[in-house]
Amino acid sequence: MSTNSIKLLASDVHRGLADLVAKRLGLRITPSELKRDSTGEVQFSIGESVRDEDIFIICQIGSGVVNDRVIELLIMINACRTASARRITVILPNFPYARQDRKDKSRAPITAKLMADMLTTAGCNHVITMDLHASQIQGFFDVPVDNLYAEPSVVRYIKEKINYQDAIIISPDAGGAKRAAGLADRLDLNFALIHKERARANEVSRMVLVGDVSDKICIIVDDMADTCGTLAKAAEVLLDNGAKEVIAVVTHGILSGNAINNINNSKLKKVICTNTVPFEEKLQLCPKLDTIDVSAVLAESIRRLHNGESISYLFKNAPL
Amino acid sequence: MRDLIVLGGSSHPHLTKQICRNLTIDQGRVSSKKFSNGETSIEVIDSVREKDVYIVQSGCGEVNDNFIELLIMISACKIASATRVTAVLPLFPYSRQPDAPHAANLTGAPSISTKKESYTFESAPSTPRPLSRGSSYFNDSFATGANSSREGLLEKATHNSLRHPVPYTAKSLVTNSASTNITSVDVSSKSDNGYKQWVAQNGTLIANLLTTAGADRLITMDLHDPQFQGFFNIPVDNLYSRPLLKHYIKDYIPNYQDCVIVSPDSGGAKRATSIADSLGCSFALIHKERRAKVAKNPPSTAASSSSSSVNLLNSISMNTTNMVATTMLVGDVKDKVCVLIDDLVDTSYTITRAAKLLKDQGAKYVYALVTHAVFSGDAINRVLKSDIDKVITTNSVPQSEHVSIIGPDNFEVLDISRILAEAIRRIHNGESVSMLFDHGW
Numbered sequence: 001m002s003t004n005s006i007k008l009l010a011s012d013v014h015r016g017l018a019d020l021v022a023k024r025l026g027l028r029i030t031p032s033e034l035k036r037d038s039t040g041e042v043q044f045s046i047g048e049s050v051r052d053e054d055i056f057i058i059c060q061i062g063s064g065v066v067n068d069r070v071i072e073l074l075i076m077i078n079a080c081r082t083a084s085a086r087r088i089t090v091i092l093p094n095f096p097y098a099r100q101d102r103k104d105k106s107r108a109p110i111t112a113k114l115m116a117d118m119l120t121t122a123g124c125n126h127v128i129t130m131d132l133h134a135s136q137i138q139g140f141f142d143v144p145v146d147n148l149y150a151e152p153s154v155v156r157y158i159k160e161k162i163n164y165q166d167a168i169i170i171s172p173d174a175g176g177a178k179r180a181a182g183l184a185d186r187l188d189l190n191f192a193l194i195h196k197e198r199a200r201a202n203e204v205s206r207m208v209l210v211g212d213v214s215d216k217i218c219i220i221v222d223d224m225a226d227t228c229g230t231l232a233k234a235a236e237v238l239l240d241n242g243a244k245e246v247i248a249v250v251t252h253g254i255l256s257g258n259a260i261n262n263i264n265n266s267k268l269k270k271v272i273c274t275n276t277v278p279f280e281e282k283l284q285l286c287p288k289l290d291t292i293d294v295s296a297v298l299a300e301s302i303r304r305l306h307n308g309e310s311i312s313y314l315f316k317n318a319p320l
Numbered sequence: 321m322r323d324l325i326v327l328g329g330s331s332h333p334h335l336t337k338q339i340c341r342n343l344t345i346d347q348g349r350v351s352s353k354k355f356s357n358g359e360t361s362i363e364v365i366d367s368v369r370e371k372d373v374y375i376v377q378s379g380c381g382e383v384n385d386n387f388i389e390l391l392i393m394i395s396a397c398k399i400a401s402a403t404r405v406t407a408v409l410p411l412f413p414y415s416r417q418p419d420a421p422h423a424a425n426l427t428g429a430p431s432i433s434t435k436k437e438s439y440t441f442e443s444a445p446s447t448p449r450p451l452s453r454g455s456s457y458f459n460d461s462f463a464t465g466a467n468s469s470r471e472g473l474l475e476k477a478t479h480n481s482l483r484h485p486v487p488y489t490a491k492s493l494v495t496n497s498a499s500t501n502i503t504s505v506d507v508s509s510k511s512d513n514g515y516k517q518w519v520a521q522n523g524t525l526i527a528n529l530l531t532t533a534g535a536d537r538l539i540t541m542d543l544h545d546p547q548f549q550g551f552f553n554i555p556v557d558n559l560y561s562r563p564l565l566k567h568y569i570k571d572y573i574p575n576y577q578d579c580v581i582v583s584p585d586s587g588g589a590k591r592a593t594s595i596a597d598s599l600g601c602s603f604a605l606i607h608k609e610r611r612a613k614v615a616k617n618p619p620s621t622a623a624s625s626s627s628s629s630v631n632l633l634n635s636i637s638m639n640t641t642n643m644v645a646t647t648m649l650v651g652d653v654k655d656k657v658c659v660l661i662d663d664l665v666d667t668s669y670t671i672t673r674a675a676k677l678l679k680d681q682g683a684k685y686v687y688a689l690v691t692h693a694v695f696s697g698d699a700i701n702r703v704l705k706s707d708i709d710k711v712i713t714t715n716s717v718p719q720s721e722h723v724s725i726i727g728p729d730n731f732e733v734l735d736i737s738r739i740l741a742e743a744i745r746r747i748h749n750g751e752s753v754s755m756l757f758d759h760g761w
Contacts, residue, residue, distance in 0.1 A: 037666075038666055038667050038696035038697045038699075039379075039380070039383055039666055039694055039696045040381075040382060040383040040384065040696075041383050041384075041413065041414055041416075041522075042384070042522075043520065044520040045520065046520075062357070063356070063357035063358050064357070064358045065358060065384075065385075066357065066358040066359050066360075067358070067359075067360060067382075067384050067385045067387075067388035067389075068382075068384040068385065070384075070388060071384040071387065071388065072384075074525060074529065075520050075522055075525060076520070078520060078522070078524070078525040079520030079521075082520070082521060082524075096359065097359055099355075099359075100359070100361070103399060105363065106367075106400065107363065107364035107365075107367070107368060107396055107397070107399075107400040108362075108363060108364075108396065109362050109392045109393070109395050109396030109399060110395070110399060111359075111360075111362075111392050111395070113395075114391060114392060114395040114532075114533060117532045117533070118391070118529055118532060118533075120532075121525075121528045121529055121531075121532040122525055122528070122529070226355075226356060226357055227356050254357045256355075256356040256357035256358065257356035257357075
């Protein structure tokens with residue numbers, strides 16, 4: 001007997017966000033088991049029937065074993081597909097390999113496109129993601145992609161927790177200027193930009209500030225914080241230019257490598273990330289970190305998608 | 321050779337080097353790095369425009385990392401206008417499929433005697449994972465386990481509701497209470513009511529991923545399932561190590577006509593008999609007896625009432641739970657030299673048990689000829705302590721560590737790079753590959 005109801009699936013590791021979404025929707029995560037055999041290959045089984053159901057797979061991919069998580073996800077999708085699920089939606093808040101989205105050198109791979117192809121090949125029908133590094137990645141897919149924004153949640157956080165009347169929004173690079181400007185408009189704040197010259201990936205060289213930040217609370221806005229070298233340097237540049245304090249608000253806190261040390265040693269007062277990427281254990285190592293919960297946005301998008309309602313409301317408003 | 325370029329993944333650089341040496345070409349340069357968040361970064365340094373590209377990557381070590389690396393390399397070459405991209409996978413990853421529960425039901429009466437806490441796929445009994453990964457994985461799963469034990473009452477409720485397969489209604493799923501103890505539901509759903517029907521079968525997925533990335537052709541060796549070729553829409557050249565193994569038996573085993581070729585399980589019988597036939601040796605087979613106890617209701621007559629269908633589900637899950645219970649030998653090995661032949665040895669349970677059985681039956685000396693010796697976990701130590709007197713394998717996966725543990729006197733590695741190189745040469749020139757199947761190189 002088919003009901004075509006929502007079925008949530010999540011892998012065993014990093015299911016913090018999935019649990020929050022499930023709780024919000026009042027659902028139970030479908031029991032499933034992901035095992036590795038002795039060679040490291042992944043074996044997956046689903047604990048109940050998914051025939052003709054509406055499947056939502058929540059997958060948090062952070063740092064570390066990215067490739068393992070990708071394969072796990074693909075196997076999960078394919079398992080649902082071969083088990084006759086009606087529709088498979090993948091919720092990938094942090095899209096892996098989003099930064100390799102163009103052929104910037106000779107013979108460089110466009111891995112983001114490869115990821116898109118792989119997800120479609122595995123059998124996924126719909127992708128929900130959040131704050132894609134480049135929104136053009138949506139075009140890599142042959143299936144619908146809903147790119148949600150963390151901005152409404154970030155706006156609420158800033159309004160509630162930060163004395164934002166004295167603040168100024170900073171974009172740490174030219175690429176993120178649009179995102180920062182949008183947020184500045186929403187908060188009716190001024191906006192400044194840091195121009196950086198990047199020598200190599202994960203390395204930062206020289207920074208130039210464009211705009212006046214003296215005696216302001218600087219809120220650096222970015223979509224991704226990896227090693228946090230950029231943020232630390234930006235904070236220094238801002239404080240050198242007379243800023244009162246520097247706070248960073250980042251959607252995807254990947255925080256890999258020696259990010260924690262970088263943050264702890266930096267002049268940043270706070271680094272606020274959404275929970276798209278699991279970093280519970282890092283919260284304990286770094287008192288400057290704080291979390292914005294976006295599970296409500298994801299849960300609401302699942303509900304709307306399942307019922308065939310419009311999702312665009314969520315682009316401007318965050319559900320409480 | 322014109323327009324031929326061979327690239328190597330990070331799984332087995334030595335084999336790539338050997339292949340290039342056999343082809344007398346320089347290896348194409350690739351820089352494979354990891355970003356600090358764990359994503360793989362590939363840069364193909366030599367031009368591949370209008371070239372025939374071969375990428376060597378074995379399914380060993382960090383399997384998933386290596387597989388993704390291969391996909392990215394294929395894709396990078398395709399985007400960089402390579403004419404044709406061929407993936408050379410000496411050991412094909414994910415070539416073993418977990419047995420489908422219903423298939424197990426067809427072949428034998430399921431057993432209901434043994435019961436295990438957690439089930440294991442029978443192709444790979446649980447060994448400790450290789451220690452290369454951090455322990456955070458385990459910590460995570462333990463943490464969730466501890467959380468779930470808090471609410472015993474709720475747990476019981478879900479147990480009961482899941483034990484009887486009721487029709488799925490929205491009502492039974494939409495409960496807040498159930499969402500708090502997921503792990504316990506997991507455990508019960510697996511061990512008690514036989515919900516193992518939806519085991520992922522990864523074969524087609526892996527095949528499709530390779531095709532999607534842009535592979536035009538595949539070269540592999542001794543595929544575990546020959547049917548795997550059918551999952552692909554592109555040509556798959558499955559090479560055989562058989563000629564190599566045959567040469568070894570002929571040249572290095574004294575009085576090889578008197579030895580007995582033994583297959584350690586019934587699945588490999590065909591492989592072993594074909595070698596035995598062509599060498600004129602006698603043949604023996606070790607049969608894994610799976611049914612420790614015959615079920616009360618034969619499965620064919622069951623499923624008439626609802627209660628017996630529950631029973632059936634139980635017994636199916638038990639069957640996959642059960643490991644090799646007893647083994648029996650078909651054939652005479654007394655005072656003979658035995659040659660065990662298998663395509664893939666991973667945990668080495670099967671082959672070490674087989675060797676013990678052979679020695680118990682009076683075998684004089686036991687060779688083990690294995691194409692792909694993965695030896696994950698503590699398998700290599702098990703082999704060292706086992707009754708196997710000598711292991712002969714190929715370098716389809718890196719073997720230097722294994723050689724140093726077992727010692728070069730009792731562990732020989734045959735070189736497959738010549739076969740692979742010759743296959744690459746022939747495919748590149750558009751010649752027939754089939755000669756390699758019978759004669760090796």
